[in-house]
Amino acid sequence: MLKDRVAVVTGAGRGIGRGVALGLAAQGAKVVVNDFGVNTDGSAPSSGPAFDVVNEITAAGGEAAANTDSVSTWDGGAGIVGTAVKHFGRIDILVTCAGILRDRMIFNMSEEEFDSVLAVHLKGTFNCVRHAAPLMREQRFGRIVTFSSGSGLFGNPGQANYGSAKAAISGLTKVAARDLGKYGVTANSICPVAATRMTLTPEVMRAREIRKQQGIIREERALNQLENLKPEDVAPMVAFLASDYAANINGQFFLCAGPSVSLISLPRPLKTIYKAGRWTLDELDELVPLTLTEGLVNPAPPRA
Amino acid sequence: MGSRLKGKVAVITGAGRGIGRGIALLMAQEGAAVVVNDLGGEIDGSGRSTSAADAVVGEIKAGGGQAVANYDSVADFAAAENIVQTAVKSFGKIDILVNNAGILRDRMLFNLSEADWDAVIAVHLKGAFNCTRHATRRMREQRTPGRVISMSSTSGLYGNSGQANYGAAKDGIAGLTRVASRDVGKYGITINAIAPAAATRMTATVSQAAREARKQRGVASMGAEARSMLPRPQLDPDDVAPFATYLATDAAANINGQIFVVMGGIISLLNYPAPVRTITAAERWTAEEIAALFPSTLGMDLFNPAPARTE
Numbered sequence: 227m228l229k230d231r232v233a234v235v236t237g238a239g240r241g242i243g244r245g246v247a248l249g250l251a252a253q254g255a256k257v258v259v260n261d262f263g264v265n266t267d268g269s270a271p272s273s274g275p276a277f278d279v280v281n282e283i284t285a286a287g288g289e290a291a292a293n294t295d296s297v298s299t300w301d302g303g304a305g306i307v308g309t310a311v312k313h314f315g316r317i318d319i320l321v322t323c324a325g326i327l328r329d330r331m332i333f334n335m336s337e338e339e340f341d342s343v344l345a346v347h348l349k350g351t352f353n354c355v356r357h358a359a360p361l362m363r364e365q366r367f368g369r370i371v372t373f374s375s376g377s378g379l380f381g382n383p384g385q386a387n388y389g390s391a392k393a394a395i396s397g398l399t400k401v402a403a404r405d406l407g408k409y410g411v412t413a414n415s416i417c418p419v420a421a422t423r424m425t426l427t428p429e430v431m432r433a434r435e436i437r438k439q440q441g442i443i444r445e446e447r448a449l450n451q452l453e454n455l456k457p458e459d460v461a462p463m464v465a466f467l468a469s470d471y472a473a474n475i476n477g478q479f480f481l482c483a484g485p486s487v488s489l490i491s492l493p494r495p496l497k498t499i500y501k502a503g504r505w506t507l508d509e510l511d512e513l514v515p516l517t518l519t520e521g522l523v524n525p526a527p528p529r530a
Numbered sequence: 531m532g533s534r535l536k537g538k539v540a541v542i543t544g545a546g547r548g549i550g551r552g553i554a555l556l557m558a559q560e561g562a563a564v565v566v567n568d569l570g571g572e573i574d575g576s577g578r579s580t581s582a583a584d585a586v587v588g589e590i591k592a593g594g595g596q597a598v599a600n601y602d603s604v605a606d607f608a609a610a611e612n613i614v615q616t617a618v619k620s621f622g623k624i625d626i627l628v629n630n631a632g633i634l635r636d637r638m639l640f641n642l643s644e645a646d647w648d649a650v651i652a653v654h655l656k657g658a659f660n661c662t663r664h665a666t667r668r669m670r671e672q673r674t675p676g677r678v679i680s681m682s683s684t685s686g687l688y689g690n691s692g693q694a695n696y697g698a699a700k701d702g703i704a705g706l707t708r709v710a711s712r713d714v715g716k717y718g719i720t721i722n723a724i725a726p727a728a729a730t731r732m733t734a735t736v737s738q739a740a741r742e743a744r745k746q747r748g749v750a751s752m753g754a755e756a757r758s759m760l761p762r763p764q765l766d767p768d769d770v771a772p773f774a775t776y777l778a779t780d781a782a783a784n785i786n787g788q789i790f791v792v793m794g795g796i797i798s799l800l801n802y803p804a805p806v807r808t809i810t811a812a813e814r815w816t817a818e819e820i821a822a823l824f825p826s827t828l829g830m831d832l833f834n835p836a837p838a839r840t841e
Contacts, residue, residue: 356644393708397704462814476834486809506772518798527786
């Protein structure tokens with residue numbers, strides 16, 4: 227399906243990125259396996275994971291090259307895209323999986339916790355997309371698959387940094403689709419749900435032990451479900467979006483959770499009130515509860 | 531003058547001009563003591579001046595209201611704390627934060643410089659985080675209800691060509707709104723967002739050529755399209771103030787984590803993104819299976835906002 231295509235996959239040393247790199251290689255793509263090799267909080271870089279996945283691909287008869295740059299710098303983005311050009315002569319497919327987590331409630335979040343997560347996810351996605359875009363535009367072909375998240379789209383507590391970054395990636399993807407579409411380049415986004423070291427964190431596993439001892443079953447069931455969602459499950463949808471079959475799929479969002487793939491709705495007005503002039507507060511007081519906000523549920527109501 | 535915000539203290543960033551100014555004036559009219567923040571820069575973020583904020587403070591005081599000026603940059607974490615502290619020092623607390631400050635540097639994605647990306651993300655997204663973080667921390671300590679209202683944009687929500695930096699920042703603010711509303715709701719604090727459309731000096735920088743290009747390619751923003759059908763096509767920035775103020779009142783105590791579009795007299799509630807169609811198998815799909823199934827399932831009626839040009 228991807229014979230002779232050249233793909234770059236960031237954060238491909240482990241988890242979902244690794245699954246995508248292996249999946250694209252299995253479809254015939256030559257793959258740049260990028261991984262900075264850090265812990266889930268962004269610390270302690272190592273070149274190991276990227277080379278491990280390159281070895282896996284070449285052992286299976288595929289073609290791959292390793293890159294260990296950080297996506298979070300402009301030059302890193304240039305180096306990653308440059309690796310594809312240097313080794314394989316072009317870049318057709320860019321998949322941006324690299325990410326870290328630093329969860330904290332917003333009122334306690336440090337500037338460093340916000341900045342580091344934004345740097346890897348948002349700036350990292352921009353750096354790679356920005357360096358790939360002129361090349362894809364010139365060759366009149368390209369496939370960009372970014373990774374957004376349900377966290378930013380649906381709202382996960384404790385993730386003001388991650389949720390902002392992931393929602394911003396969705397905005398970047400929508401604009402990229404419109405800036406590049408006419409040149410034969412598509413940009414789509416995946417919201418994955420999978421059991422990885424980023425979701426099954428030591429904190430999550432410790433909390434699980436405590437709940438087990440307390441006999442709380444509901445969360446245990448949810449966690450068992452999560453464990454069944456393998457990071458490799460995301461790859462087939464990415465391979466499809468990177469293929470010629472998906473030439474006209476552009477600016478869309480897909481939720482991938484195990485063997486399920488869903489199309490996610492784009493923002494649109496649900497209810498509208500209109501007046502030929504400026505509203506007064508008296509009018510809004512009367513009308514808004516009966517119209518716009520009727521039936522809305524506060525996702526975190528005040529505690530009595 | 532009303533009394534809906536009597537005894538409340540509001541901070542409005544970027545309140546020296548445009549939409550922010552209108553919100554500051556109306557909140558003051560409703561009885562709020564207002565911190566008018568504006569660093570008085572140019573539309574691209576360059577330069578500084580105290581005159582924009584001072585002028586609005588003067589207007590509020592002349593109308594019998596209470597206001598102080600602040601000239602700090604929202605993009606700086608420590609300076610943002612000082613914006614919140616200005617409210618606490620001048621009026622004893624903070625009840626309302628309006629994240630409104632913004633700049634624009636439009637460019638097609640393949641030509642966008644790192645500096646143009648960073649500057650826009652810093653003011654809009656980091657700026658909204660900085661102020662929200664410091665304000666909610668203070669509101670939680672006060673143990674009083676709080677209101678945060680952030681400006682998002684249809685540019686990011688729907689996608690506007692030539693605005694990768696601005697669109698990313700504004701959709702990021704939508705994400706920040708949805709997440710942070712869940713962090714603070716139980717303390718009686720609400721966080722909502724408004725995607726406004728108005729004719730201000732910021733939208734005036736979008737070139738006529740860019741508007742025409744978007745229109746010809748059928749990718750004109752919904753705002754522009756709808757605008758041309760309005761009885762008042764030049765949307766007044768002051769039209770945003772009533773709904774922003776409404777969200778700050780007691781009447782809106784239980785509206786939390788929502789995004790509204792406001793343009794002129796049109797106010798819409800936006801949907802939360804949600805799965806609309808799903809394909810499921812017992813085990814992992816292959817890419818070939820997805821390719822075969824997609825057009826008649828997930829891909830039904832999908833719209834390509836910028837189809838490839840055949841040359």
